[in-house]
Amino acid sequence: MKPPEFEGSTNSLEAEEWLTSLQIVLNFMDLTDQEKVNSTINFNNRMAMKAQQNEFNNIKQGTMVRRMLDMFHREIAVVIDSGEKPPTTVTECVKRALRAEYRLAQAKQERAKFFEE
Numbered sequence: 001m002k003p004p005e006f007e008g009s010t011n012s013l014e015a016e017e018w019l020t021s022l023q024i025v026l027n028f029m030d031l032t033d034q035e036k037v038n039s040t041i042n043f044n045n046r047m048a049m050k051a052q053q054n055e056f057n058n059i060k061q062g063t064m065v066r067r068m069l070d071m072f073h074r075e076i077a078v079v080i081d082s083g084e085k086p087p088t089t090v091t092e093c094v095k096r097a098l099r100a101e102y103r104l105a106q107a108k109q110e111r112a113k114f115f116e117e
Protein backbone atom coordinates (compact mmCIF):
# COMPACT_ATOMS: atom_id res chain seq x y z
CA MET A 1 0.00 0.00 0.00
CA LYS A 2 1.14 3.50 -0.65
CA PRO A 3 0.58 5.42 2.55
CA PRO A 4 -0.05 9.16 2.41
CA GLU A 5 3.04 11.27 2.94
CA PHE A 6 3.14 14.13 5.39
CA GLU A 7 5.06 17.09 4.01
CA GLY A 8 5.63 18.72 7.41
CA SER A 9 3.06 21.47 7.02
CA THR A 10 2.29 23.72 9.99
CA ASN A 11 -1.33 23.87 8.86
CA SER A 12 -3.30 21.89 11.45
CA LEU A 13 -6.02 21.01 8.92
CA GLU A 14 -3.47 19.40 6.57
CA ALA A 15 -1.91 17.48 9.46
CA GLU A 16 -5.32 16.26 10.59
CA GLU A 17 -6.26 15.17 7.06
CA TRP A 18 -2.98 13.26 6.77
CA LEU A 19 -3.55 11.54 10.11
CA THR A 20 -7.11 10.60 9.17
CA SER A 21 -6.05 9.16 5.81
CA LEU A 22 -3.24 7.22 7.49
CA GLN A 23 -5.67 5.82 10.07
CA ILE A 24 -7.99 4.68 7.27
CA VAL A 25 -5.13 2.77 5.64
CA LEU A 26 -4.06 1.19 8.92
CA ASN A 27 -7.65 0.25 9.85
CA PHE A 28 -8.13 -1.33 6.44
CA MET A 29 -5.06 -3.47 7.11
CA ASP A 30 -6.76 -4.74 10.29
CA LEU A 31 -3.69 -4.33 12.50
CA THR A 32 -3.29 -4.27 16.27
CA ASP A 33 -2.25 -0.96 17.85
CA GLN A 34 1.35 -2.15 18.15
CA GLU A 35 1.40 -3.30 14.51
CA LYS A 36 0.03 0.10 13.49
CA VAL A 37 2.87 1.85 15.30
CA ASN A 38 5.45 -0.48 13.74
CA SER A 39 3.92 -0.07 10.28
CA THR A 40 3.92 3.71 10.55
CA ILE A 41 7.57 3.69 11.58
CA ASN A 42 8.40 1.34 8.69
CA PHE A 43 6.35 3.50 6.21
CA ASN A 44 8.35 6.56 7.23
CA ASN A 45 11.68 4.69 7.18
CA ARG A 46 10.99 3.32 3.71
CA MET A 47 10.03 6.76 2.40
CA ALA A 48 13.09 8.36 3.96
CA MET A 49 15.37 5.60 2.67
CA LYS A 50 13.93 5.87 -0.85
CA ALA A 51 14.39 9.65 -0.83
CA GLN A 52 18.01 9.25 0.28
CA GLN A 53 18.66 6.62 -2.38
CA ASN A 54 17.23 8.86 -5.09
CA GLU A 55 19.28 11.80 -3.88
CA PHE A 56 22.46 9.69 -3.85
CA ASN A 57 21.80 8.30 -7.32
CA ASN A 58 21.17 11.77 -8.73
CA ILE A 59 24.36 13.13 -7.19
CA LYS A 60 26.36 10.13 -8.35
CA GLN A 61 24.95 10.29 -11.88
CA GLY A 62 25.52 14.04 -12.14
CA THR A 63 29.15 13.70 -11.06
CA MET A 64 29.76 10.82 -13.44
CA VAL A 65 28.23 12.71 -16.37
CA ARG A 66 30.51 15.70 -15.66
CA ARG A 67 33.54 13.40 -15.54
CA MET A 68 32.51 11.69 -18.77
CA LEU A 69 32.15 15.00 -20.58
CA ASP A 70 35.73 15.83 -19.63
CA MET A 71 36.92 12.54 -21.20
CA PHE A 72 35.33 13.07 -24.62
CA HIS A 73 36.99 14.80 -27.53
CA ARG A 74 36.13 18.49 -27.27
CA GLU A 75 33.93 18.50 -30.43
CA ILE A 76 31.83 15.65 -29.07
CA ALA A 77 31.64 17.07 -25.53
CA VAL A 78 30.32 20.38 -26.88
CA VAL A 79 27.57 18.61 -28.82
CA ILE A 80 26.62 16.42 -25.85
CA ASP A 81 26.40 19.33 -23.43
CA SER A 82 24.62 21.71 -25.80
CA GLY A 83 20.89 22.18 -26.04
CA GLU A 84 18.19 23.12 -23.61
CA LYS A 85 18.61 20.08 -21.39
CA PRO A 86 22.07 18.69 -20.61
CA PRO A 87 22.38 14.93 -20.02
CA THR A 88 21.56 13.84 -16.50
CA THR A 89 22.46 10.15 -16.65
CA VAL A 90 25.50 8.24 -17.85
CA THR A 91 23.33 6.29 -20.30
CA GLU A 92 21.97 9.47 -21.82
CA CYS A 93 25.50 10.87 -22.08
CA VAL A 94 26.75 7.78 -23.94
CA LYS A 95 23.78 7.82 -26.34
CA ARG A 96 24.38 11.48 -27.14
CA ALA A 97 28.10 10.83 -27.62
CA LEU A 98 27.44 8.03 -30.10
CA ARG A 99 24.99 10.23 -32.01
CA ALA A 100 27.44 13.15 -32.02
CA GLU A 101 30.30 10.95 -33.18
CA TYR A 102 28.17 9.58 -36.04
CA ARG A 103 27.04 13.05 -37.14
CA LEU A 104 30.57 14.47 -36.98
CA ALA A 105 31.83 11.57 -39.12
CA GLN A 106 29.06 12.26 -41.65
CA ALA A 107 29.98 15.94 -41.74
CA LYS A 108 33.65 15.09 -42.37
CA GLN A 109 32.68 12.77 -45.24
CA GLU A 110 30.51 15.48 -46.80
CA ARG A 111 33.31 18.05 -46.50
CA ALA A 112 35.75 15.59 -48.06
CA LYS A 113 33.40 15.00 -51.01
CA PHE A 114 32.92 18.74 -51.44
CA PHE A 115 36.67 19.38 -51.65
CA GLU A 116 37.19 16.44 -54.03
CA GLU A 117 34.79 17.92 -56.58
